[in-house]
Amino acid sequence: MTTMTETSARFREFKMPDVGEGLTEAEILKWFVQPGDTVTDGQVVCEVETAKAAVELPIPFDGVVHELRFPEGTTVDVGQVIIAIDVAPGSGDAPAPAAAPAQEPVEAPEAEAEPKGRTPVLVGYGVAESSTKRRPRKGTAAAPEAAAVAAAVQAELNGHGASAPAPAATAPAGAPAGGRPLAKPPVRKLAKDLGIDLATVVPTGKDGIITREDVHAAAAPAAAEAPAAVASPVAPEAPAAALPAAVSDSARETRIPVKGVRKAIAQAMVGSAFTAPHVTEFVTVDVTRTMKLVAELKEDKDMAGMRVNPLLVIAKALLVAIKRNPEVNAAWDEANQEIVQKHYVNLGIAAATPRGLIVPNIKDAHDKTLPQLAEALGDLVTTARDGKTSPAAMAGGTVTITNVGVFGVDTGTPILNPGESAILAVGAIKLQPWVHKGKVKPRQVTTLALSFDHRLVDGELGSKVLADVAAILEQPKRLITWA
Secondary structure, eight states: OOOEEESSSSEEEEEOOOOSSSOOEEEEEEESOOTTOEEOTTOEEEEEEOSSOEEEEEOSSOEEEEEESSOTTOEEETTOEEEEEESOTTSSOOOOOTTGGGSOOOSSHHHHTOOSOOOOOSOOSOOOGGGSOOOOOSTTTSOHHHHHHHHHHHHHHHTOSOSTHHHHHHOOTTSOTTSOOEEOHHHHHHHHHHTOOGGGOOOOSGGGEEOHHHHHHHHSOOTTHHHHHSOSOSTTHHHHHHHHHHHHHHHTOOOOOOOHHHHHHHHHHHHHHTTSOEEEEEEEEEOHHHHHHHHHHHHOGGGTTSOOSHHHHHHHHHHHHHHHSGGGSEEEETTTTEEEEOSSOOEEEOEEETTEEEOOEETTGGGOOHHHHHHHHHHHHHHHHTTOOOGGGGSSOOEEEEEGGGGTOOOOOOOOOTTOSEEEEEOOOEEEEEEETTEEEEEEEEEEEEEEETTTOOHHHHHHHHHHHHHHHHSTTHHHHTO
């Protein structure tokens, strides 16, 4: 996809690219430049979060930033222009950014000099919240329109009085008669999250535009207005008491937009859980010898500086088990009604990050020696924790390991990563009483859980894979004899 267009010989636009595999949108996390800044070809101008990872975007030409089309925190569709660059800044005065009319009014002379031509668009530099004017909230100082809205809302709560006439009676002169209320997309989303009908909100913004403050004011009317609108009879007092309760509930809850990595996780897990018939098997195993091997590897000079832990040996054990049972390393092709057997292993490692769960994978893990596997695991974990995992690193996985033991959890029933055939969950390794050589002794014990797609992995095959992994962890010398 082409990510830039040429609007003239002087100005060039850069579009949101598809930084992954068929992604349709990305959220702008941070701008590293502002209008007026000089940029060079290849300079990173912003960081975006896709459904898979956070990615830095470089600009493909030199110039001066003319305008940023979207503020931070905005989700933008792939193909939309996000920044305009003046590639010939010395050739005369530049026109005003096209996005400026979408901003809310500010108390600046430039804003006052443009009293017309405000068309709601999806671009701009963000909301100037400090410059907007709050609607009066006390009954004595409120405008007649605000009082009418409060009365209509209270009447609705009391069970009489239609809510439909209220918007018509309070529509400001600047609002379109019978049309859609004027508000920017972030304000519309805020109203939706708070359950506010924009038609009932009295706008205080310029040209009849509804601001964030207007929505907040409509969501939490002053408590003093409620008794004023209620007459002396006792019956209406119960509905009046419900208003503070609703405000209290909203103060005790936080609504978080589902987007980026969290949105991708939700879609993937729902798709996997309701597409692939999951089967999970469990085995508890004595891993005392494996723990001794890990301790010895940490002292080995060939492993110096590498990430050596039980996960390394478990990963190697799974790779050996797959080599002994290659049919488990496959995928279900629904479109062609085929089982696709993979002759390579891209080993996924589930990683918890501040942005959510991601599953990068080690490419061609089956070909790696133990030191190479240790190095790859270290790089994978470090990159994931820094939030720098690329979409390519999360694509093409075949099987996955999730280590829930690091949280002190004994085991779980993991959900398959979409497109994969199996996932191994590793529980906490604990000192437990265990029968060893006919006597009860304290041994290092863990529980393994293997979930697999029952469309292509039968119970026998899944059981063999899990049993092989357990056998290797019980007797690590099998890494040599079976490999």
